[in-house]
Amino acid sequence: MKITELLTKETILLSVDGTKKLDAIDSLVGILFDAGKIDSKEDFKEAILKREAQSTTGVGDGIAIPHAKTKSVRQAAIAFGKSEAGVDYESLDGQPAHLFFMIAAPEGANNTHLEALARLSGMLMRPEVREKLMAASSREEVLEVINAYDQDEEEQAPEPYTSGRQKPFVVAVTACPTGIAHTYMAADALKANAAELGVDIKVETNGSGGAKNVLTADDIRNAAAVIVAADTKVEMERFSGKPVIEAAVAEGIRKPKDLIERAVKQDAPIYQGSGSAASGAAGRGQKPKSIGGTIYKHLMNGVSNMLPFVVGGGILIALSFLFGYNAFNPEDPSFHPIAKALMDIGGGGGAFSLLVPILAGFIAMSIADRPGFAPGAVAGVLANMGGAGFLGGLVAGFLAGYIVIGLKKLFANLPRSLEGIKTILLYPLFGIGLTGFLMIYLVNKPVGALNQAITDWLTGIGTGNAILLGVVVGLMMAFDMGGPVNKAAYLFGTGLITNGVYEPMAAIMAAGMVPPLGIAFATTFFKNKFTVEERDAGKANYIMGLSFITEGAIPFAAGDPLRVIPSTMAGAAVAGALSMAFGIGLRAPHGGIFVTPLVEGNWVLYLVAIIAGALVTAVMLGVLKKKVAV
Known part of the structure; x- marks a missing residue:
């Protein structure tokens, strides 16, 4: 089945109204209802929002693929929408969404329908497709772009593992709750990045149509490691004894290169097996990570994002000393304006002033997603101001992250009409406020004293x-x-x-x-x-x-x-x-x-x-x- 049998002129909207997520969803649900593809706008919208609550379908690169599989769908269909201005869709990359494909699948959708939807998901990973869709000025042009690339999207069966391979070999499994879009986008992203890195990969997809390209015992035995990018249950016992990287399906879409590089290096714990099927990274039934592993993951997210500031700032500071150890000081006889500029850019007024806030912000973001970043970053600033320094930044990041997790639980049962104010008002206000008070009155003084004691000891050791x-x-x-x-x-x-x-x-x-x-x-x-x-x-x-x-x-x-x-x-x-x-x-x-x-x-x-x-x-x-x- 061709994608354009599901996407028709009647379900194409060249200008999506509004700039909010719910505005875009309402517009696309409306066009599907007007085209006779769904029986009830309310029921279908509820199913869409239920899927969004599990994880955003704003996959990044300006794309959102809201989707649902429900009995209110009369006929499998795709609605297309475009926004020149962009819509705040809470996307994974934090950027506005411009292209929307709303997928409506009936509960009894056959494999032919699902394969077409999977091809669409893979197609949208290609930058040229996105560019041409943004440039399309008519419904006919949209369909022409889809038709042109639909012909190239037939999936090829992966080669079985052979002992003569010269390249590294890894295997992966992708799955999402509905198995319509994210499953296949993650698979395509992993395959494309593996090809760029010179790595052979076989990806099993656990979509609505069942598992495809199922991994064999030989595949698993000969793979360097296993990547499980899943938000729902997958069979894990078969991976017992192998290094297994467990991640959300969104990470398979947004960070495929990182996952593949980790797999090649076998940078993952050995899966021990538990006697039953386990879930993916969403945590439903999976073998839980250790507390130490969880802390390490969040900590490394902060450190990796802080490092560019440390490296760039540190080298610029060191370069300033080439002019003289105190050449950045206007009061010193060796003063040089270039040395001062280098110190201003790299030092405490530039890159180095951001080290602790960036560290704390990204630790908190790893724990609580985007709502955690602002409280973490502000707490990092307060750690700097209060003399708690790097250690205070570590405390600030974890404190802010788990406070925001608590706020999410606290506000979980608010009326749906108030959903939009959580991320823009409630989480920033209470997250920054609560974390800030705790940093000022509980954390900064003792951690600052410890920080100073360590510094004094290190500078005075024999x-x-x-x-x-x-x-x-x-x-x-x-x-x-x-x-x-x-x-x-x-x-x-x-x-x-x-x-x-x-x-x-x-x-x-x-x-x-x-x-x-x-x-x-x-x-x-x-x-x-x-x-x-x-x-x-x-x-x-x-x-x-x-x-x-x-x-x-x-x-x-x-x-x-x-x-x-x-x-x-x-x-x-x-x-x-x-x-x-x-x-x-x-x-x-x-x-x-x-x-x-x-x-x-x-x-x-x-x-x-x-x-x-x-x-x-x-x-x-x-x-x-x-x-x-x-």
């Missing part, structure tokens, strides 16, 4: 304690190379930057460069201990090590963990200890060899620390590894 600290952070950086322990050390270093303590960050970066560099040295100096493929991979580790990409060592560690991990940990500990012993400081938390000239202290000694650590790793690998058979 050489012996400094070396010990370098050893500890070095061991942590190499222990799981990009995993939770590694990230905990990195978070510690970036947090201290905001407090004006820069030596631990230098030690952390030096230690993080050692595992890939040490392996690269080993593959060069001890060629008889590595296969040809490993020696080739070792060359790439020179670049990754110099760029502070610790994950370059992961394939070697996975293949021979008992020899590689102790060797990299020893080398990283040496690098961290030497960096601290030499008193090297670093304001930029990333950049590797490229920010070495910006270190505080002797940059030559910093290179000595890195090279010494890498050589320790290389020599240990040369001693511990056995010769490979020729």
Whole structure:
């Protein structure tokens, strides 16, 4: 069945009235009713709103696909609407929606109908389709665009897994409550991004028409990891013993690249199985995440969004010191206007002033979605003002997020007519107010005192304690190379930057460069201990090590963990200890060899620390590894 058998001239609206979500829904429901596709506007609208309550169908990129499957639908149909000005549809990317496809499916919709609807969902992932639909000025042009691309949307069956594959291979399952739109959009997004990344993928879709492209036992056994992007139940027992990434179906649409990259790196817990089917990320029946895993997820969302400010601001501050240590100060004889500009942009009045608010805002957003961001960001500002600093920002983010979660429950039973004021009035007002009062009267003083105590201790530690600290952070950086322990050390270093303590960050970066560099040295100096493929991979580790990409060592560690991990940990500990012993400081938390000239202290000694650590790793690998058979 072609999509234009469901989308007709009678169900196309070239100008959607209003700028609110309910305005757009009312317009599209009305055109379906006027075209005789539904029996009751009220019943169908209720079904649409029920689906919206589960998760927004504003999928981003200016698209919204409200949909429902209900007995009030007389005939399967699609309504199209367009808004030049845009509608606030609470979309996943926070941007206005301009293109609307309302899907009406009867309870007994056959597979032919559902396959056409699935093709439409996939089609809308293509930027050129969206651009042409926005440019269409008549109903006929809309239908021409749909017809032109409908011909290309026939789904190809995925190739079964074969042992001769040269690319990484992952598998995925997508599912949403109605199984009409999000299921297929997530599948298409995962496949498109996998192709770009050079990764083979097989995606099982659990739509209204049943499961398609079902994963076989061989597929699952040979996959690096499993991605489950689902808001409803999927069969999970078959994935027992595999790394499984569980996410909402919306993440499959908005963040497919992140999910695939995590799957390739096996950055996921091993699914243990529970004896029954489990649900997707929405939480209905799934194996719940641990408290630690949940905290880690929210924390990393804050840190990852804060890092660009730390990196950009830190490098700009370091560049200002090239003109003189105090050249940004107009009262100093070494004053230079460029140094002042660099400090103003990167320092406490620019990028660095946003570190704690951004951290807190995105932690809260991870917990409570968009309504959590404003309370979290404001609480982060208050943490800065109250001297609570980075630690206060952590508390602020979690506090704001869970306060907004509580507000959502409190206001859950408000009349539907008041639905629109929740996000624009109630959540911001009470979220910011309650979090702010708690920060000022309960959090800032004790956390500020703790923050100052840590800073005073670190700035006053003797050489012996400094070396010990370098050893500890070095061991942590190499222990799981990009995993939770590694990230905990990195978070510690970036947090201290905001407090004006820069030596631990230098030690952390030096230690993080050692595992890939040490392996690269080993593959060069001890060629008889590595296969040809490993020696080739070792060359790439020179670049990754110099760029502070610790994950370059992961394939070697996975293949021979008992020899590689102790060797990299020893080398990283040496690098961290030497960096601290030499008193090297670093304001930029990333950049590797490229920010070495910006270190505080002797940059030559910093290179000595890195090279010494890498050589320790290389020599240990040369001693511990056995010769490979020729």
